[in-house]
Amino acid sequence: MTVTASDAHSAVQTLTQSSDTLFLLLGAIMVFLMHAGFAFLEVGTVRNKNQVNALVKILADFGVSAVAYFFIGYWVAYDVTFFADANTLSQGNGYELVKFFFLVTFAAAIPAIVSGGIAERARFYPIMLATFLTVALIYPLFEGMIWNGNFGLQAWFEAKYGAGFHDFAGSVVVHGVGGWIALIAVLFLGMRNGRVKAGKHTNFAPSNIPFLALGAWILSVGWFGFNVMSAQAVNGISGLVAMNSLMAMVGGILAALVAGKNDPGFIHNGPLAGLVAVCAGSDLMHPLGALFTGLVAGAMFVFVFTYLQNKTQIDDVLGVWPLHGLCGAWGGIAAGIFGSEALWGLGGVSLTVQVMGTLLGIVVAVAGAFIVYGALRLTIGLRLSEEEEYRGADLTVHRISSTSND
Template sequence: MSVTASQVHGAVQTLTQSSDTLFLLLGAIMVFLMHAGFAFLEVGTVRHKNQVNALVKILADFGISALAYFFIGYWVAYGANFFADAQTLSQGNGYELVKFFFLLTFAAAIPAIVSGGIAERARFYPVLIATFFTVGLVYPVFEGMIWNGNFGLQAWFENQFGFGFHDFAGSVVVHGVGGWIALVAVIFLGMRKGRIRAGKHTNFAPSNIPFLALGAWILCVGWFGFNVMSAQTLNGISGLVAMNSLMAMVGGIVAALLAGKNDPGFIHNGPLAGLVAVCAGSDLMHPIGALVTGSIAGALFVYLFTYLQNKTKIDDVLGVWPLHGVCGAWGGIAAGIFGQSTLGGLGGVSVAVQVLGTLAGITVALVGALIVYGLIDKLSGLRLSEEDEFNGADLAIHKISATNED
């Protein structure tokens, strides 16, 4: 029995589609696992009386994020919906469905980022309502502008500067937007009770360093799915992305080690700062450029977090604004700098566009968050009562503590 050329072509196409679907599914699972990292990072940082709340928030936020992104957000960003029969949806081995899952894990990172900033004093259901609108509307607006060409921003950049805004894996689109949204939420909530004593700032020590470290490790491992699998096809996979992610992570570790003076909290957040910053240009930079990018991000996090905690009234519990907001913005700009061929990068990127695109992301995040959190704060309030905050979110909201001792 002879095999025709069309049969061979069809078999190859089927194999390619199924391989790409499996590749992206594994990426989605790796990024989904990162949400456990967010949870344990927060559990290890907050005080014991707020540990249950940290765990519940991350999982509840994911559930609300999935609904918001399925019914609204994905349509806003990509003009696609799932109101077709299952046979239609499953065409091409269901690649488009797995693509949704992968991009959902990115979208759900927004409330996971915010959660760390607003910990220990936020009301539960008002925050879930904010999650619905930030994931359903605010985040997808900028996501669609950058990754789908919506509203003509990318076309304008290309016409004016010759290049579009480059953000391969979301330094600005995901982390920057999430971090700047978190800043607004943190400011609305105000400082935790007891932070100012005798006119001086008092910092609450992390409750569980092993949990904090576990969260950081889970995030570091998952990040290789976040970055490498942003190629979305096996054909597009790049060892350069993996290498640059590794070097930026290492740069963040070493910078935080030196700047943070051996503090375990800083050392475990340093690699995360480096990984946030390299997302945008991980497919363009030379590994040495990625190392420098991650090192600057690690130092930025240490110095900014220290300044916020000791000199301002911005009570960002996990330092998510410096880690994701500032390091994400730095990553967007760094892609324009270290992506240049003169610095060993692959080229095809403009520093001016990277600055303007980063500012656009910050603007969308700030305006969207001001509307969402401002309205919720006005209508229902965002903060726990003083008594509930004193007792802890675990007992006040969930009626149980993390450790029930006889």
Template sequence: MSVTASQVHGAVQTLTQSSDTLFLLLGAIMVFLMHAGFAFLEVGTVRHKNQVNALVKILADFGISALAYFFIGYWVAYGANFFADAQTLSQGNGYELVKFFFLLTFAAAIPAIVSGGIAERARFYPILVATFFTVGLVYPVFEGMIWNGNFGLQAWFESQFGYGFHDFAGSVVVHGVGGWIALVAVLFLGMRKGRIRAGKHTNFAPSNIPFLALGAWILCVGWFGFNVMSAQTLNGISGLVAMNSLMAMVGGIVAALIAGKNDPGFIHNGPLAGLVAICAGSDLMHPIGSLITGAVAGALFVYLFTYLQNKTKIDDVLGVWPLHGVCGAWGGIAAGIFGQTALGGLGGVSFVVQLLGTLVGIGIAVGGALVVYGIINKVSGLRLSEEDEFNGADLAIHKISATSDD
């Protein structure tokens, strides 16, 4: 029995589609696992009376994010919906469905980022409402602009400067947007009770360093799915992305180790700062440029977090604005610096475009968050009562503590 060329082509095409689908599914699972990292990082940082709330918030936020992104956000960003029959949806081995799952895990990172900033004093259901609108509307607007060419922003960049805005895995699209949304939410909520004593700032020590470290490790491992698998196909996979992610992580560790003076909280957040910053240019930079990018991010996090906690009334519990907002913005700009061929990069990127695109992302995040959190704050309020905050979110909201009294 002879095999025709068309049959061979069809078999190869089917194998390629199946392989790409599996590849992207594994990436989606790895990024989904990162949400456990977000949860344990927060659990280890907040006080004991707020640990249950930290765990519940991350999982509840993911559920609300999935609904918002499924029905609204994915349509806003990519003009696609899921109202066809199952046979139509599953064509091509269901690659488009797995792509949705993968991008959903990115979208759901927005409220996971916010959660760390607003910990210990936020009401539960108003924050879930905010999650629905930030994931369903605010985030997809910028996501669609950058990753789908919506509203002509990328076309304008290309016509004016010769290059579009480059953000391979979301330094600005995901982390920058999430961090700047978090800053707005933190400002609406104000400082936790007891932070100012006798006119001086008082910092609450992390409740569980092993849990904090576990969260950081989970995030570090999952980040290689976040970055490498942003190629979305086996054919597009790049060892350069993996190497650059590794070197940026190392740069963040070393910089935080030095700048943070051996503080375990800083050391475990340092690699995360480096990984946030490298997302945008991980497919362009030379590994040495990535090392520098990560080191700058690690130092930025330490100094900004220390300044916020000791000198301002911005009570960002996990430091998500410096970690994701500022380091994410730095990553977008760094791609325009170290992505240049003169500095060993692959080129095809403009510093001016990277700067402008980053500012657009920040503007959309801040503007959208002001509307969402401003309206919710007016309608229902965002903050727990003073008594509930004193007792802790675990008992006030969930009626149970993290550990028994036995």
């Protein structure tokens, strides 16, 4: 049997498509698993009477997010719909379908982030509605601008400044947007009852440090799928991304260890702060730049979260605004600093553009959240009653507690 050049080319093309599809599928599964990390991080942080609610919210949010993104969000971001026969959709080994799976796990991270900030006093179904609107409209609006060139924003950046806004794996697009949306939601919901006594702030201790640690570990491991698999193709795999993710994670751990004075909550959030910050420039930075990025992020999280809890009316239960909002914004800017050739990076990035793009992401997130959460607060309400909050969301919403003797 004679094998022609055309046959060989076709076989190679099929193998490449299959490999890319499998590569992205593994990434989607790893990022999907990260949602278990979000769940256990919240379960371990909230009080016992809200643990069931934390678990249910994350899973329910994912289901709502998938529907919102399938019918609206993915179309807004990429001008792609799935209203075709299965034979058409499955062409190219179904790569485009797996791409949707991968990207919907990113989109669903937005409400998972918000969930940690508004825990213990939010009504269930109004928050599900907020999740739908956020994933259908707010997140994909900015996602499409950055990752699909919508509205000519990236073309304008390149023409004006010689480089587009660089966010390889979503420091700003995912984490920054999610964190700033969470801040607005937290402000609309107000402080939990009992947080201020006799004019002094009272901090509620985490209910389960092992669960909190488990959540941090799941997120940290899954993050390598979040970052490395953002290449979306086998030929885009970069050991530099993996190494930079590792170094930023380590930087976050060490900074939180020192700044947090051995506090286990801070130490287990430290690696997450570093990983949030390195997403944007993980494919550009030198490992030393990634390490410094993580160090700054870890220290920033500890100091800002401590200040919020002790000095302000912002009751961000898991500290998702400093962890995702501020560290995400720092990551967008850090890509412009440590991605430059002057600091041993690969170059092709503009600090001016990184600052502008980061600020735009914040504006989109804040404006969108004001509209969504503001409208829901005025119409159907966002918060549990004082009695419901006292009983806890587990019994109030789900009619069951996390332990049989509660």
